[in-house]
Every structure is written in structure tokens, then in C-alpha cells.
Amino acid sequence: MESLPILSLSSLLFITNLLVSLVLMIICILRMKLISFQSNTNKNLPPSPPRLPIIGNFHQLGSNPHYSLKELSQRHGPIMLLRLGSVPMLVASSSQAAQEIMKTHDISFSSRPNSHILNILLYGCKDIAFSPNNEYWRQLKSIVVSHLLSNAQVKSFQKVREKEIGLVIESLNDSCGSSVDMSALLVSLAENVMCRVALGKKIDGLKLTSLLRRYLNMFNLFSVGSYIPWLSWVDQLTGLVGKAEKVVNEFDEFLEDVIREHENKKKLDEDNVEFEEGKDFIDMLLSVQKDVTMGFAFQKDTIKAVILDIFGGGIDSVFTSMEWIMSELVKHPRVMKKLQKEITEVLQERSVISEEDLERMQYLKAVIKESWRLHPPVPTLIPRKSTQDVKLMGYDIPAGTQAMINVWQIGRDPALWEEPNEFKPERFSKNTIINYRGPTFDVLPFGAGRRSCPGTQFGAAVIELAIANIVQKFNFALPDGVKNEDLDMTDKYGITVHRKFPLQVIASPRF
Numbered sequence: 001m002e003s004l005p006i007l008s009l010s011s012l013l014f015i016t017n018l019l020v021s022l023v024l025m026i027i028c029i030l031r032m033k034l035i036s037f038q039s040n041t042n043k044n045l046p047p048s049p050p051r052l053p054i055i056g057n058f059h060q061l062g063s064n065p066h067y068s069l070k071e072l073s074q075r076h077g078p079i080m081l082l083r084l085g086s087v088p089m090l091v092a093s094s095s096q097a098a099q100e101i102m103k104t105h106d107i108s109f110s111s112r113p114n115s116h117i118l119n120i121l122l123y124g125c126k127d128i129a130f131s132p133n134n135e136y137w138r139q140l141k142s143i144v145v146s147h148l149l150s151n152a153q154v155k156s157f158q159k160v161r162e163k164e165i166g167l168v169i170e171s172l173n174d175s176c177g178s179s180v181d182m183s184a185l186l187v188s189l190a191e192n193v194m195c196r197v198a199l200g201k202k203i204d205g206l207k208l209t210s211l212l213r214r215y216l217n218m219f220n221l222f223s224v225g226s227y228i229p230w231l232s233w234v235d236q237l238t239g240l241v242g243k244a245e246k247v248v249n250e251f252d253e254f255l256e257d258v259i260r261e262h263e264n265k266k267k268l269d270e271d272n273v274e275f276e277e278g279k280d281f282i283d284m285l286l287s288v289q290k291d292v293t294m295g296f297a298f299q300k301d302t303i304k305a306v307i308l309d310i311f312g313g314g315i316d317s318v319f320t321s322m323e324w325i326m327s328e329l330v331k332h333p334r335v336m337k338k339l340q341k342e343i344t345e346v347l348q349e350r351s352v353i354s355e356e357d358l359e360r361m362q363y364l365k366a367v368i369k370e371s372w373r374l375h376p377p378v379p380t381l382i383p384r385k386s387t388q389d390v391k392l393m394g395y396d397i398p399a400g401t402q403a404m405i406n407v408w409q410i411g412r413d414p415a416l417w418e419e420p421n422e423f424k425p426e427r428f429s430k431n432t433i434i435n436y437r438g439p440t441f442d443v444l445p446f447g448a449g450r451r452s453c454p455g456t457q458f459g460a461a462v463i464e465l466a467i468a469n470i471v472q473k474f475n476f477a478l479p480d481g482v483k484n485e486d487l488d489m490t491d492k493y494g495i496t497v498h499r500k501f502p503l504q505v506i507a508s509p510r511f
């Protein structure tokens with residue numbers, strides 16, 4: 001009974017301290033807000049939609065941000081400044097705005113935002129896609145571009161592409177006129193090619209697919225802490241952090257095993273002196289790691305992070321591209337016939353398509369580019385972060401602002417394209433050379449500038465050969481008597497934008 005007043009006194013002291021700290025904190029926040037308000041009022045910031053306290057403009061994004069951003073930009077202009085939680089986010093919705101960010105001010109906008117979740121998912125952002133712009137990123141990207149993804153390397157994996165595409169053709173032949181899940185065939189094609197090229201072997205399909213899906217899905221989940229840092233404890237509470245740690249630990253175990261196998265194999269190979277043949281990405285990264293003349297030291301975590309990037313960047317976007325191209329071809333029998341005619345003309349009497357033949361298939365390239373115009377796999381690209389104050393289209397953009405580029409909207413901009421929502425490869429087929437990357441800023445599936453995708457050649461090599469082979473050998477109808485023209489093209493937002501429903505087709509051999 002006696003100790004009660006003492007306890008109350010200490011509680012009282014504790015509460016008083018807490019209150020004083022809270023008041024001090026509020027004063028600090030208000031002062032910071034006032035300073036930032038004063039400095040921002042002198043600035044000519046881009047137009048912003050009205051926002052709510054704490055969450056800012058999040059409620060206006062909805063489940064399909066590329067659509068909502070288009071609507072917002074129609075009201076506020078091609079350059080808008082949103083606030084996502086406490087993150088200032090510039091949104092570019094026109095070709096000119098995209099060019100300003102990815103060309104004129106490319107250096108200022110070539111960093112990436114960082115967050116606790118990204119650090120968990122990518123070994124402290126030791127990968128390429130989410131590393132900030134620094135010497136480490138420049139060296140690593142240059143190694144990956146010149147050693148793993150160069151034209152010569154892409155060519156050297158031709159046999160892998162041919163073999164895996166052959167398996168898709170076999171499955172379509174075996175389907176004997178029944179309905180086939182084309183999306184599933186294409187996802188396993190993309191996974192198998194990437195596994196063989198990166199790891200030197202195929203992995204038990206289901207095990208890797210499920211791990212990969214769970215891993216990629218982490219990038220689609222909303223992390224409160226990434227936008228409202230003082231609420232980052234919520235990510236712990238909702239189980240997001242635990243989930244991320246679990247899937248990364250599983251991937252880490254998998255990658256540890258694969259790297260160990262490669263190190264052991266390499267020892268054996270070195271004894272036999274001929275390991276130059278059949279090198280996969282892990283072999284190459286291990287060789288670079290040992291090469292002291294490179295002047296760039298990196299740890300095993302870097303190898304793992306690069307492989308995760310390549311899986312994350314290379315599998316889904318290649319699969320999604322093929323899924324949309326096939327959907328557009330099935331929906332437009334006129335285009336399908338025209339493409340089949342081109343393939344027949346290039347091949348003449350031959351039946352096997354070589355990669356040299358692809359160079360002469362300009363309509364094929366026009367079909368692919370037109371599909372990327374309408375369905376860029378990463379519709380708002382990966383956010384960039386500015387490291388300097390810049391003046392952009394007359395507006396002041398403070399350092400630390402993030403930028404999203406709505407390439408999906410640019411691809412459908414009526415100011416750039418006649419009948420923008422129609423699938424018409426002819427709009428490109430008049431060009432003598434079809435370039436998937438520029439020179440203009442109107443079709444941007446790979447982004448542009450320093451942060452652009454290093455995997456264009458790699459991706460295009462798989463996509464062109466797969467589409468040419470599939471289209472050459474089969475005609476396609478839709479199940480249940482649905483007319484081709486009525487194919488549902490609804491999409492589903494995520495780190496890449498897929499079809500909402502898998503593409504089911506009936507394939508009939510042409511010969």
C-alpha cells in the first residue's frame with residue numbers, strides 16, 4: 001500500500017517526460033514544415049491534385065495507377081507533382097516530359113529511391129536496378145552489359161533459345177485441337193531460357209516458379225514505410241517484413257547451392273583446362289570476381305543480387321511481352337496472316353527459321369513494337385530519384401524528388417498517334433529500320449538514358465524467335481466458339497502488367 005504513491009510519482013514523471021518530448025517533437029516537425037513551406041512558396045512547383053493529410057495523393061491512384069495517372073494528368077498537365085505519403089513524386093505523361101527527365105536531365109534523375117523492404121529484397125540494393133547512382137552501380141552495370149548481355153553473348157545462347165522454343169512448339173502440336181493455356185507455355189519458356197542462361201540448367205519448374213512468383217509479388221505489395229518512414233513499424237506489424245525476409249532466405253539458400261555447385265564445377269573445369277565453352281551468367285560473374293585486373297571487388301551478395309535482378313527483370317517482362325503480342329495477333333487475324341506471309345516469303349522453301357532470317361522480317365519487328373506501344377510491360381518504369389535541384393519545363397524540381405514516367409499513356413497519346421488504341425503495326429512498317437529503342441521518346445518499353453534496360457537485345461532475341469516460330473507453324477482460334485476479334489484484353493497492374501485472364505487458345509498446325 002505504501003509503495004503506491006512512489007509508483008504514481010514515477011509514472012507521473014514518465015508521463016511528463018513523454019509529454020514534453022511529444023511537444024518538442026511537434027514543434028520540430030512544425031518548424032521543419034514551416035521552413036519547407038517558406039522555401040517551396042518561392043518555387044514554381046508543378047501543378048498538384050489536392051491531397052489528404054499523411055497519405056497525400058495515394059487514394060487517387062486506385063488499383064490501376066497507369067489509368068488513374070492518365071486521368072489526373074488530363075486535369076493537371078503532362079508534368080504533375082504528387083505526394084505519396086511524404087514522398088514528392090513527379091509524374092511525366094508526355095513524350096516531351098519523358099525526354100526532359102531521361103535525356104536533358106538524365107544525370108540528375110539517374111538515382112533510385114531506397115527503402116527498408118528493397119534493402120531486404122536485394123541484399124542492401126547491391127543489384128543494378130535499385131542501386132543508387134554511384135561508382136558501384138556504374139561499374140556493375142558496365143560489367144553486366146559487356147560480359148553478360150553483350151551482342152556476342154546474346155548470340156552465344158542461340159541454341160538454348162532454339163531448344164526451349166522447340167519444346168513450346170511440341171506442346172502446341174501435342175494439344176491436338178484442345179484448348180491450351182498459352183500464357184503458361186510462354187511463362188515457362190521465359191523461365192527456362194533464363195534459368196539455363198543464368199544458372200546453366202533448368203530448375204524443377206514448379207519449385208522455381210512458385211519461389212519466383214512469391215518473390216516478384218513482394219514488389220507489388222504496399223510498403224507503408226517506403227512512403228511514410230515514421231510509420232515503417234506498420235510493415236513489421238502487417239507481416240510484410242517477415243514475409244520479405246522469408247522469401248529472400250529461401251532464395252538465398254537456393255542461390256548459395258547454385259553458386260557452390262558452380263565453384264566446384266569450376267575447380268574441376270580448371271583442372272581439365274577447358275571451361276570457356278558453355279559458360280553461364282554465374283560462371284561469368286565468378287570469373288569477373290576473381291579477375292584482379294578489373295579493379296572492382298565485389299562479394300558473393302553482389303552475384304546473388306544481380307541474378308535476382310536478371311530473374312526479376314528478364315523473366316516477367318519477356319513473358320508479358322510475348323503474351324501481349326500473341327493476344328494482339330490472335331485478336332487481329334488480318335495482322336496474323338500478313339505476318340505469316342512475310343515469314344513464308346523470307347524462308348522461301350525452308351522450314352527452319354534462323355536468327356539471320358529474323359533480320360529480314362520487318363513486319364515482325366513492327367508487330368512487336370506496336371504491341372510494346374500499347375502494352376509496355378513496365379507501364380510507369382522503375383521510379384527514379386533526383387539528386388540535384390533542376391528546372392524542368394519551367395518548373396522547379398527540388399533534389400530528392402522521385403519521378404515516374406507513364407510510358408503506357410505516352411504510347412496511347414492522341415497527339416502522337418492516329419487511332420491510338422488500335423493495333424496497327426503498319427504505322428511502323430514504313431520505317432526501313434525498326435528500332436525498339438528510340439530515337440524518339442514515344443515508345444519506351446525499356447526506358448531511356450543511363451537507367452535504361454540493359455537487357456533489350458537479350459529480350460528481343462527470345463521474343464522474335466518465339467513469335468516467328470509459333471506464328472509460322474500454327475493458326476489460332478479461341479475456345480468455346482468465341483470470335484478472335486472478341487478476345488478480352490483486360491490487364492492487371494503489378495511490377496509488370498499482365499493479361500488479367502490467361503490466354504487460352506486452340507492451335508491448329510498450318511502444315
Ligand code: HEM
Pocket residue numbers: 128129130141149309310313314315317318321377378381382383445446447448450451452453454455456458459460
Ligand atoms: C522485353 C523485355 C524487357 C523489358 C520490356 C524490360 C524493361 C525494363 C524497364 C522499363 C526498365 C527500367 C528502365 C528505367 O527505369 O528507365 C528495366 C531495367 C532493367 N532491366 Fe529490363 N526489360 C526487359 C528485359 C530484361 C532482361 C532480359 C534483363 C536481363 C537479363 C533485364 C535487366 C534489367 C536491369 C538489370 C534493369 C535495371 C537497369 C538500371 O537500373 O540501371 N531486362 N527493364
